[in-house]
Amino acid sequence: MTNPTTSTAKLCTTRLTEPAWVRRVFIVIALAFLAFFLLLPVLTVLLSGLNKGFGFYFKVMAEKDAWAAIKLTLLAAAISVPLNVLFGLASAWAITKFDFWGKKALLTLIDLPFTVSPVISGLIFILLFGAQGAFGPWLREHDLKIIFAVPGIVLATLFVTFPFVARELIPLMQAQGTEEENAAVVLGANGWQTFFKVTLPNIKWGLLYGVILCNARAMGEFGAVSVVSGHIRGLTNTIPLHVEILYNEYQFTAAFAVASLLMLLALATLAVKSWVERQAKIAGSVEFAPKGH
Amino acid sequence: MKLKTLSLIVALVLTFGESGPQAFAAGKEIKLLNVSYDPTRELYEEINAAFAKQWKEKTGDTVVISQSHGGSGKQGRAIIDGLDADVVTLALAYDTDQLYKKGGLISKNWQLRLPDNSAPYTSTIIFVVRKGNPKNIKDWDDLVKPGVAIITPNPKTSGGARWNYLAAWAFGLKKFKGDEMQTQEFLKQIYKNVIVLDTGARGSTTTFVERGIGDVFLSWENEAFLAEKEIGKGTIEIIMPSLSILAEPPVAVVDQAAKKHGTAKVAKAYLEFLYSEAGQDIIGKNFYRPRSEAAAQKYAGQFAKTELVTIADFGGWDAAQKKHFSDGGIFDEIYLT
Numbered sequence: 330m331t332n333p334t335t336s337t338a339k340l341c342t343t344r345l346t347e348p349a350w351v352r353r354v355f356i357v358i359a360l361a362f363l364a365f366f367l368l369l370p371v372l373t374v375l376l377s378g379l380n381k382g383f384g385f386y387f388k389v390m391a392e393k394d395a396w397a398a399i400k401l402t403l404l405a406a407a408i409s410v411p412l413n414v415l416f417g418l419a420s421a422w423a424i425t426k427f428d429f430w431g432k433k434a435l436l437t438l439i440d441l442p443f444t445v446s447p448v449i450s451g452l453i454f455i456l457l458f459g460a461q462g463a464f465g466p467w468l469r470e471h472d473l474k475i476i477f478a479v480p481g482i483v484l485a486t487l488f489v490t491f492p493f494v495a496r497e498l499i500p501l502m503q504a505q506g507t508e509e510e511n512a513a514v515v516l517g518a519n520g521w522q523t524f525f526k527v528t529l530p531n532i533k534w535g536l537l538y539g540v541i542l543c544n545a546r547a548m549g550e551f552g553a554v555s556v557v558s559g560h561i562r563g564l565t566n567t568i569p570l571h572v573e574i575l576y577n578e579y580q581f582t583a584a585f586a587v588a589s590l591l592m593l594l595a596l597a598t599l600a601v602k603s604w605v606e607r608q609a610k611i612a613g614s615v616e617f618a619p620k621g622h
Numbered sequence: 623m624k625l626k627t628l629s630l631i632v633a634l635v636l637t638f639g640e641s642g643p644q645a646f647a648a649g650k651e652i653k654l655l656n657v658s659y660d661p662t663r664e665l666y667e668e669i670n671a672a673f674a675k676q677w678k679e680k681t682g683d684t685v686v687i688s689q690s691h692g693g694s695g696k697q698g699r700a701i702i703d704g705l706d707a708d709v710v711t712l713a714l715a716y717d718t719d720q721l722y723k724k725g726g727l728i729s730k731n732w733q734l735r736l737p738d739n740s741a742p743y744t745s746t747i748i749f750v751v752r753k754g755n756p757k758n759i760k761d762w763d764d765l766v767k768p769g770v771a772i773i774t775p776n777p778k779t780s781g782g783a784r785w786n787y788l789a790a791w792a793f794g795l796k797k798f799k800g801d802e803m804q805t806q807e808f809l810k811q812i813y814k815n816v817i818v819l820d821t822g823a824r825g826s827t828t829t830f831v832e833r834g835i836g837d838v839f840l841s842w843e844n845e846a847f848l849a850e851k852e853i854g855k856g857t858i859e860i861i862m863p864s865l866s867i868l869a870e871p872p873v874a875v876v877d878q879a880a881k882k883h884g885t886a887k888v889a890k891a892y893l894e895f896l897y898s899e900a901g902q903d904i905i906g907k908n909f910y911r912p913r914s915e916a917a918a919q920k921y922a923g924q925f926a927k928t929e930l931v932t933i934a935d936f937g938g939w940d941a942a943q944k945k946h947f948s949d950g951g952i953f954d955e956i957y958l959t
Contacts, residue, residue, distance in 0.1 A: 460704035460725065469704075472882075477705040559705040560690045561655060577691075577824045578663055579852040581832070 417494025451556025477559030497539030694781030713781020
């Protein structure tokens with residue numbers, strides 16, 4: 330491990346060799362880029378949403394369909410995030426602490442939702458659970474609805490947010506190795522004790538970080554959810570889908586108002602994220618290096 | 623912390639599940655799902671409210687009608703895949719026919735069950751141009767001029783776009799005295815000028831009116847009037863070409879779903895309401911062409927007259943679909959080559 334002070338010092342001397350104008354140009358470019366591609370859109374959405382004042386803004390949120398969309402989005406996130414935490418922990422634990430047959434395949438499979446387009450992720454469920462799909466006739470016989478109903482939306486959300494926690498934990502746990510766990514086992518700890526007393530404290534900041542990313546995506550997902558939603562107002566629309574509907578109905582201010590809700594959510598997520606990163610640094614888990622999604 | 627999360631989830635599930643038992647306890651609440659195409663949002667919002675009021679007065683029951691909108695072909699596909707519609711109000715008979723052919727969800731003679739080919743309202747295809755018509759677009763010939771940027775949805779997914787295409791085809795046939803090769807070349811030139819091909823009519827409307835892309839937008843008449851009223855006042859103009867097509871968007875009860883939900887009676891009454899004077903008046907008010915004499919006369923002023931061909935001139939939807947819009951059909955030849 331490199332000493333942080335020497336590495337910073339080295340970095341400074343390299344920087345100082347660059348002429349001031351180069352540095353300034355780069356800073357201006359970076360700031361202009363940020364302002365144009367991040368700040369401007371955020372402000373546009375917020376201002377467009379508040380176009381007709383705060384009264385209208387809150388009226389839009391209180392509207393029946395909007396409220397239904399907010400509830401559905403929260404429900405989908407509330408189900409998919411804990412399940413993905415469970416899966417992420419289990420798979421990261423298995424992959425990094427043990428050797429077994431099919432480990433490589435599992436690693437690749439975890440990434441699948443990242444690599445396929447969300448539209449495909451949605452279509453997978455149509456092919457499986459749609460009326461013409463593999464389980465369609467059986468579901469129909471038993472009067473179970475998955476596609477174009479809440480379960481389909483939860484499934485699609487679960488699928489697209491699948492890798493976040495696992496992907497965050499695997500590199501972290503790999504870097505930490507198995508020495509501490511081995512020591513715990515040698516000292517007589519059982520599996521659960523090892524997990525809760527040794528592994529979990531080591532990864533908690535990484536885990537939290539994964540949860541935050543997972544939650545952000547769960548609430549913001551559009552593509553996959555759009556395919557399985559059926560777009561029934563007040564029943565199967567999530568916040569992103571509701572924004573699209575409002576926009577298509579020429580209710581631009583209302584659309585941006587609801588969009589700003591997602592935007593605020595994203596900003597809150599970012600704030601929590603940077604707080605987690607700071608805490609992680611303070612906690613001194615040096616191996617924890619966020620990958621910036 | 624963990625307990626908190628858990629109780630939050632439980633609370634969420636409870637609030638979400640609440641609407642179910644409540645609705646059931648009311649006993650007399652009937653739920654209908656109307657799956658429709660893009661531009662009918664505003665129409666059915668008004669129809670639903672009026673029908674629910676009438677049904678309540680007549681039977682004491684509360685009807686809650688949910689809506690789903692999108693490109694007509696896409697919506698039909700979703701129903702076949704299991705979207706549980708009691709009633710379909712798609713853009714053209716072909717898409718409704720698929721419910722019988724691909725899903726067996728509807729009886730074969732569905733189109734004969736209600737008057738006027740089951741189409742309680744009609745519309746036609748018109749041009750929307752920028753204020754003052756700077757490119758001087760008056761008729762279908764003007765669309766092939768170089769530098770004219772056209773907006774139309776994709777005929778593969780949108781019902782309105784298929785009506786657009788067929789109207790252009792009818793004009794070509796008339797212009798070239800029945801020569802199909804020349805007509806196909808004419809359409810090819812039109813589609814060469816298309817700069818955005820959205821999946822549904824409403825997407826095209828926002829592209830043209832809200833985002834200001836394109837010189838001319840081939841649109842449903844009703845959609846054009848609505849767009850003008852909602853956002854385009856004073857910025858767009860509506861042009862009626864010398865020839866267009868009589869679009870008949872049909873309505874139907876989805877037999878299987880209605881039977882399963884026990885909604886057959888109310889679904890039928892809902893569609894029949896569209897033919898009543900009250901329904902026809904709402905239809906005219908929303909810029910669709912009404913069928914009833916009274917409403918047609920009341921709203922005659924807002925609709926320009928022109929020569930209209932019908933789908934029968936193409937030998938019906940099956941023939942038109944097969945020839946023009948199926949994979950490897952003329953549209954593919956025009957657009958892909």
